[in-house]
Amino acid sequence: KxxxxxxxxxxxxxxxxxxxxxxxxxxxxxxxxxxxxxxxxxxxxxxxxxxxxxxxxxxxxxxxxxxxxxxxxxxHLRGPVLVGFFLAGLVIHGGLQGWWLAPILTSLGETPLFVGSVVLTSFNDNAAITFLASQVDGLADGLKYAVLAGAVCGGGLTVIANAPNPAGQALLSRFFGDGISPGKLLMGAFIPTVIVSLVMMYFPDPTREKVFEKSDQVEVKTIDKKADH
Known part of the structure; x- marks a missing residue:
């Protein structure tokens, strides 16, 4: 009782x-x-x-x-599980997309590729953009930088542009009466995105060639180890 x-x-x-x-x-x-x-x-x-x-x-x-x-x-496990399935699907299916991505990416210059990366990453997670670009063999260092910089710069234009954005939305949405407006978010992030984009394109990291050179060396070592096995 x-x-x-x-x-x-x-x-x-x-x-x-x-x-x-x-x-x-x-x-x-x-x-x-x-x-x-x-x-x-x-x-x-x-x-x-x-x-x-x-x-x-x-x-x-x-x-x-x-x-x-x-x-x-x-x-709350639903969100992390969905992200895990997304990344698993990206690795499984993304590895088969190099045949049609290669002629498109290699035909573009650095500036068009950068702008395209900024635009596309606002509709897709930037992990998808950079991973798909990594499937193209022999991509020049300047083009690699353009894809990576564009994916970073466009990560704040929309909620789905970057994986941490939904987490930020979940934390901050209670401070907005009707939730976070996609249009106002885009307008608020547009000018900072333009400023960062100009800096990334016209004042690039002078050591970027060394960074990509190291990544290429790591990739070659990985391929050699697989061949030995």
Missing amino acids: ELRELADALRDHDGDGMGDLSQDHNRPIPLWVTFTHLMFMAWTVFFAHTPALFIGGFLFFLAFRQATEHHQNDV
């Missing part, structure tokens, strides 16, 4: 019809919970390229979050 009265006195946070432990996020979070989160973050970064340990750490994090639920916020 006492337990039933206690459950009735608690608020139902998860919608299961039963009272839950208090989720008052204004209370201070114990130091050991924060430290454990930092350890999980360090584990994820350190083992990012070791799938077995990475996924194992993630599963342990979910278990820890469930065990300390009264100290945690809700974990």
Whole structure:
């Protein structure tokens, strides 16, 4: 009877019809919970390229979050899972697109390619633009820079232009009565995009050739290792 009265006195946070432990996020979070989160973050970064340990750490994090639920916020997995499927699909299907991308990219100069990259990245995630361009063999360093710089400059024109943008929208949309307007976002980001684009094109990094040279060397070493196997 006492337990039933206690459950009735608690608020139902998860919608299961039963009272839950208090989720008052204004209370201070114990130091050991924060430290454990930092350890999980360090584990994820350190083992990012070791799938077995990475996924194992993630599963342990979910278990820890469930065990300390009264100290945690809700974990929304839908967005990250969709991003993961997007990147997986990009790698699977993007690797087969070089045959038609090569003649198009090699026929353009640096400025047209830069402008095209800025425009396209406002309708597609910039990871797609740069990955597809990387499928073209023998692309000149200047053209590589044009694609990369354009993808970076156009990343703020729309919400879908860059993967972190939806996260920013989720955090800031509550400060806008009717949500974030795509048109106003485009107008607000247009002038800064033009300024950054002019700087990137007419004042490029003088060491860009060395950067692309190193990336080419890494690619050659990777191909050689695959050939040895």
